[in-house]
Amino acid sequence: MLAYVARRLLGAIPTLAVIVTLSFVLTRLAPGGPFDEEQALAPEIRANLEAAYDLDQPVAIQFGRYLAGLLHGDFGPSYKFRDFTVTELIASGLPVSLTIGAAAIILAIALGIPAGIWAALRQHRLADRMVMSLAVAGISVPVFVVAPFLALVFGIWLRWLPVAGWTAGRPGDLVLPVVTLALPVIAYLARLTRGSLLEVLRAPWIRAARARGLAPRRILLAHALPAALLPVVSFLGPAVAAVLTGSLVVETIFGLPGMGRHLVQGALNRDYTLVMGMVIVYAALMIALNLAADLAYAWLDPRIRRERRL
Amino acid sequence: MSGLLELRGVTVKYTLTGGSRRRELTAVDDVSFTLQSGEMLGLVGESGCGKSTLGRAILRLVPLSAGEVHWQGRRIDRLRRKEFRGLRRELQLVFQDPNACLDPRMTIVESVAEPLRSSEPGLPRAQRIARATALLDEVGLDSELSDRYPHQASGGQLQRAGIARALILDPRLVVCDEPVSALDVSVQGQIVNLLARIRRERGLASLFISHNLAVVAGLCERVMVMYLGRIVEIAPRAALLPAPLHPYSRMLLDSVPRISPAARRRPVAVPVATDPDAPVAGCAFAARCPHVIAHCRSELPPLQARPDGRLVACHRAAEWPGGLPPATA
Amino acid sequence: MNGRGGLWRDALLRLAANRVACASLAILMLMIVAAIVGPLLLDYRQDEIDWAHMAVPPLTAEGHWLGTDRLGRDLLVRTLHGLRVSMGIAMLATLVSLAIGVSWGAVAGYLRGRTDALMMRVVDVLYALPQVFFVIILTVVFGRSPATLLVAIGAFGWLTMARIVRGQALALREREFVEAAIVGGAGTARIVTRHIIPNLLGPVIVYATLTVPQVILVESFLSFLGIGIQEPLASLGNLIADGAVEMETASWMLLVPASCLVLVVFCFNFLGDGLRDALDPRDH
Ligand SMILES: Nc1ncnc2c1ncn2[C@@H]1O[C@H](COP(=O)(O)OP(=O)(O)O)[C@@H](O)[C@H]1O
Ligand SMILES: [Mg+2]
Numbered sequence: 058m059l060a061y062v063a064r065r066l067l068g069a070i071p072t073l074a075v076i077v078t079l080s081f082v083l084t085r086l087a088p089g090g091p092f093d094e095e096q097a098l099a100p101e102i103r104a105n106l107e108a109a110y111d112l113d114q115p116v117a118i119q120f121g122r123y124l125a126g127l128l129h130g131d132f133g134p135s136y137k138f139r140d141f142t143v144t145e146l147i148a149s150g151l152p153v154s155l156t157i158g159a160a161a162i163i164l165a166i167a168l169g170i171p172a173g174i175w176a177a178l179r180q181h182r183l184a185d186r187m188v189m190s191l192a193v194a195g196i197s198v199p200v201f202v203v204a205p206f207l208a209l210v211f212g213i214w215l216r217w218l219p220v221a222g223w224t225a226g227r228p229g230d231l232v233l234p235v236v237t238l239a240l241p242v243i244a245y246l247a248r249l250t251r252g253s254l255l256e257v258l259r260a261p262w263i264r265a266a267r268a269r270g271l272a273p274r275r276i277l278l279a280h281a282l283p284a285a286l287l288p289v290v291s292f293l294g295p296a297v298a299a300v301l302t303g304s305l306v307v308e309t310i311f312g313l314p315g316m317g318r319h320l321v322q323g324a325l326n327r328d329y330t331l332v333m334g335m336v337i338v339y340a341a342l343m344i345a346l347n348l349a350a351d352l353a354y355a356w357l358d359p360r361i362r363r364e365r366r367l
Numbered sequence: 368m369s370g371l372l373e374l375r376g377v378t379v380k381y382t383l384t385g386g387s388r389r390r391e392l393t394a395v396d397d398v399s400f401t402l403q404s405g406e407m408l409g410l411v412g413e414s415g416c417g418k419s420t421l422g423r424a425i426l427r428l429v430p431l432s433a434g435e436v437h438w439q440g441r442r443i444d445r446l447r448r449k450e451f452r453g454l455r456r457e458l459q460l461v462f463q464d465p466n467a468c469l470d471p472r473m474t475i476v477e478s479v480a481e482p483l484r485s486s487e488p489g490l491p492r493a494q495r496i497a498r499a500t501a502l503l504d505e506v507g508l509d510s511e512l513s514d515r516y517p518h519q520a521s522g523g524q525l526q527r528a529g530i531a532r533a534l535i536l537d538p539r540l541v542v543c544d545e546p547v548s549a550l551d552v553s554v555q556g557q558i559v560n561l562l563a564r565i566r567r568e569r570g571l572a573s574l575f576i577s578h579n580l581a582v583v584a585g586l587c588e589r590v591m592v593m594y595l596g597r598i599v600e601i602a603p604r605a606a607l608l609p610a611p612l613h614p615y616s617r618m619l620l621d622s623v624p625r626i627s628p629a630a631r632r633r634p635v636a637v638p639v640a641t642d643p644d645a646p647v648a649g650c651a652f653a654a655r656c657p658h659v660i661a662h663c664r665s666e667l668p669p670l671q672a673r674p675d676g677r678l679v680a681c682h683r684a685a686e687w688p689g690g691l692p693p694a695t696a
Numbered sequence: 697m698n699g700r701g702g703l704w705r706d707a708l709l710r711l712a713a714n715r716v717a718c719a720s721l722a723i724l725m726l727m728i729v730a731a732i733v734g735p736l737l738l739d740y741r742q743d744e745i746d747w748a749h750m751a752v753p754p755l756t757a758e759g760h761w762l763g764t765d766r767l768g769r770d771l772l773v774r775t776l777h778g779l780r781v782s783m784g785i786a787m788l789a790t791l792v793s794l795a796i797g798v799s800w801g802a803v804a805g806y807l808r809g810r811t812d813a814l815m816m817r818v819v820d821v822l823y824a825l826p827q828v829f830f831v832i833i834l835t836v837v838f839g840r841s842p843a844t845l846l847v848a849i850g851a852f853g854w855l856t857m858a859r860i861v862r863g864q865a866l867a868l869r870e871r872e873f874v875e876a877a878i879v880g881g882a883g884t885a886r887i888v889t890r891h892i893i894p895n896l897l898g899p900v901i902v903y904a905t906l907t908v909p910q911v912i913l914v915e916s917f918l919s920f921l922g923i924g925i926q927e928p929l930a931s932l933g934n935l936i937a938d939g940a941v942e943m944e945t946a947s948w949m950l951l952v953p954a955s956c957l958v959l960v961v962f963c964f965n966f967l968g969d970g971l972r973d974a975l976d977p978r979d980h
C-alpha cells in the first residue's frame with residue numbers, strides 16, 4: 058500500500074510538469090506582448106516595463122525564473138493588477154473557493170448517496186422514478202443555467218436568500234452558491250449509488266446472506282452498502298473537477314471573491330501571469346484531490362489493498 | 368511419398384507482452400506429419416494444447432517460428448503474402464465459434480459469397496449470391512435464413528453457413544477447428560454427419576480438430592494425438608482405439624465414455640511461458656504419466672515409427688507392443 | 697428480404713420505434729431548420745434596435761414573439777442566431793474531434809504494440825489536463841474568436857473518441873470474422889473497408905451524437921463567462937449571461953435562451969441513447 062501511494066504521488070509529478078510547461082509555452086506563443094493594448098507607451102517606459110516583467114530575456118531564462126519562483130510559492134506579478142502579485146490574489150481567493158467547494162461536496166455526499174439508496178430500495182416505484190428524473194435533470198442542466206435560475210427564484214421572486222455578495226461569516230450568502238455547485242454532483246451520486254447498489258443486491262453472495270436468514274437491515278448496512286459505495290468513491294475525483302469548474306460560474310454570478318472570479322477577470326484582461334497562476338493552482342488542486350480519491354478507493358477496496366501489501 | 372500437405376518440424380511460439388521480461392510460449396513444438404489427398408486426418412488433444420495454433424499456422428494466420436509447410440510438394444511457408452493469396456482457394460478453414468466467424472454487419476449469404484470477390488473478381492454480385500445460395504442449400508440451411516444476420520440465427524445454422532463459406536471456393540483441404548464443440552449436443556451430431564457427407568461427396572481432404580476423441584474417431588481414418596504442443600502418437604483409428612501406444616492416448620480413451628463431473632474436473636495441462644534461454648528437458652507428459660521412469664524426466668522422447676508404421680513418442684512404448692490396457696480404477 | 701445495408705435499415709426501424717428518440721430528433725431537426733431559415737423570415741435583424749419596444753415581455757408587442765432585450769433587440773431572432781452559432785461550433789468541433797479521434801484510435805488499434813502504447817500515452821497525458829482551463833488559456837492567448845474556440849474545444853474533444861475507436865479496432869482485429877475474411881482471400885484494404893469500418897461506425901455515430909451537446913455546453917460556459925463568443929454575435933451562452941444580468945426586471949431574457957439550451961442538450965442526449973440502443977444488434 059505504501060509503495061502504491063509513493064508510486065501514485067510520483068506519477069502526479071509529470072502531469073503537473075506538463076501542465077506548467079504547456080501553460081507557459083502557450084502564453085509565450087501569444088501574438089504580441091501584454092502591453093500592446095496600452096496606447097502610446099513611450100519606448101523607454103515600455104522597455105522598463107518589459108524588463109520589470111523579465112520579458113526582455115530569452116524564453117528559456119524566463120521559464121527558469123518562473124519555475125524557481127513557483128518553487129517558492131511566487132507566481133510572479135500580475136500584468137494588469139499592478140498593485141497585487143498573483144500569489145496575493147491566489148491567497149485571497151483560495152479560501153473562498155475551497156469553502157464553497159468543500160461545502161458543496163459534503164452537501165452532495167450527504168444528499169446524493171441517501172437519495173440513491175432510497176431509490177434503489179424502492180426500484181420501479183414512484184420514489185425511484187422521481188429521484189431518477191430529478192437526477193437526469195440535475196446532470197443535463199448546466200451550472201450556468203441553474204445558478205441564475207436559483208437566484209431568480211429564491212433571491213428575486215421569493216426573496217429568501219441574498220442573490221450576491223460575500224460578507225465574511227454570513228452563511229446565508231453561501232447557500233445558493235453551494236447548492237448550485239452541489240446539484241449536479243448530487244444527481245450523479247444518486248444515480249451511481251442506485252445502480253451500484255442494485256447490482257450488489259443481485260449478487261449471489263447477497264442472496265446467500267439472505268438465504269442464511271440475516272436480517273435485511275443488517276445485510277444492507279453490513280454487506281451490501283460497503284461494496285456498493287466503492288464505485289461511488291471513485292467518482293469523487295471527477296466530482297471535484299466538476300465542482301472546481303463550476304466555481305468559475307458560481308463565483309461570477311454570486312459575486313464571490315474567489316479564485317474562479319480572478320481567473321475569469323484575468324482571462325478577460327488577457328492577464329497572462331494571473332491566468333497561468335490560477336490554472337496551475339486549479340490543476341494542482343484537481344490532481345491532488347483526484348489522487349486523494351484514488352488512494353481512498355485503493356484503501357477501501359480489499360482486493361487492491363491485499364494485492365498492494367503482497 | 369509426398370502427400371497433399373506435409374509439415375516438417377513446425378514450431379509456433381507466442382511472445383507474451385506485458386511484464387518486464389520477454390517470455391515465450393511454445394504452442395506448437397516440432398510437429399511433422401503428412402496428409403494425403405482426400406484423407407480425413409484427426410487431431411485430438413486437451414484444450415490449450417495447441418491444436419488451433421497448428422491449424423492457423425497451416426493457413427498462415429500465425430507465423431511459423433521454425434519448420435516447413437509443403438503443399439503438393441511445394442514449400443509454401445516462405446511465400447510472400449501476394450503469392451500465398453493464390454493458394455487461399457485451395458486451403459480453407461471452418462472455425463470453432465460460428466457466432467464469431469461471421470461479420471455481424473453482413474447477411475449470412477453475403478458472408479458466404481464474400482470469398483468469390485477475390486477469387487473471381489469479374490463475377491457479378493447476383494451470380495455470387497446465387498452460387499452462395501445454392502451452396503447454403505447443399506449444406507441444409509433454410510433459404511429464408513440466408514438473408515438474415517448472424518444474430519438472427521442459431522449456432523447450428525451459423526455453423527452450416529461457416530462450412531458453406533469454406534466450401535465456396537471448392538478447396539482441396541479444409542481444416543475444421545473444433546467445428547462442433549461450441550454447439551449444443553443435440554446439433555453436434557447433425558453437423559458431424561454433414562461434414563462426413565460433404566467429405567464423401569466431394570472427396571475433400573481435411574484436418575479435423577477436436578478435443579473429443581469420440582468425435583474424431585467417428586470421422587477420421589487416422590488420428591494424431593497432441594499433448595502440450597507435441598504430437599505424441601499417430602495411428603489409424605482401427606489400431607488406436609483398441610490398442611493405444613502412448614499413455615496419454617490411453618488416458619484420453621479412458622475418459623471418453625465417462626462424462627462424469629469428476630472426469631471434467633481433471634486438471635488440464637496448459638503450456639507455461641518459459642524463459643527462452645532455459646529450455647525444459649524431458650517428456651512433457653512425465654508429470655501426469657502413470658508409467659513414468661527417471662529417463663522420461665531427463666530426455667525428450669522423439670516421435671518414432673514402429674515396424675508396423677505406427678508412430679509414437681514414448682520411451683517405454685516397446686514394452687507394450689500390443690497397446691496399453693484400460694486403467695483399472 | 698434485407699438487401700445490402702439492411703442492418704442499418706433494421707437499426708433505423710428500431711430507432712423509429714423509440715418515441716423519445718424520435719421526438720428528440722424531430723425537435724432537433726425543427727430547431728436546426730429554424731436556426732438556419734428563421735432569422736431570414738423574421739422582421740428583425742439580430743442587432744436591429746427597436747426604439748419603441750425596449751425590454752418588452754413575450755407576446756406583448758406585435759412582431760416580437762418572445763419579447764426584446766434591454767436594447768430593444770428581438771429575442772427570438774437573437775436566440776435563433778445564438779442557436780445557429782452554438783450548434784454550428786458544436787458540430788464543427790465534433791467533426792474535428794471525429795476526424796482526429798477516429799484516425800488516431802484506428803491507427804493505434806491497428807498497429808498495436810509500441811506505437812499503440814506511445815499514442816495512447818499522449819492521450820492519457822492530455823486527458824489528465826484540466827481541459828476547460830486549457831481552453832481558457834487558449835482563448836486568452838489567441839483571442840476570443842469563434843475559430844479559436846472551435847480549435848480549442850476540438851483539440852480536447854477527440855480524446856475519448858480515440859479511446860473508443862482504438863478499443864473497438866483492437867477488439868475487432870481479434871475477432872474471428874476478420875480471420876475468416878483473410879482465409880477467404882480478402883486483402884487489407886477490403887478488410888478495413890468492409891469489415892472493420894462498418895463495425896466501428898455504430899459506436900462512433902453514438903459517441904459523436906453525445907459529443908455535440910458536450911461541446912455546446914463548453915462553448916456556452918465560456919461564452920457565459922465572457923471569454924467565448926463576443927457581442928454583438930449571439931450565442932446561447934452570452935444570451936444567458938445577458939439574461940442573468942437583467943433577470944430582476946426581465947426574467948424572460950434568461951428563461952428563453954436557457955430553455956432553448958436545455959432543450960437542445962436533452963434532445964441530443966436522448967437521441968444518442970436511442971441510437972446506442974438501435975445500433976447494437978445483440979440486444980434485440
Ligand atoms: N495469440 C496468442 N497469444 C499468446 N498465446 C496464445 C495465443 N493464442 C493461443 N495462445 C496460447 O497458446 C496455447 C495453445 O492455444 P490453442 O492453439 O488455441 O489451443 P487449443 O486450440 O488446443 O485449445 C494456449 O496456451 C493459449 O493460451
Ligand atoms: Mg482451439
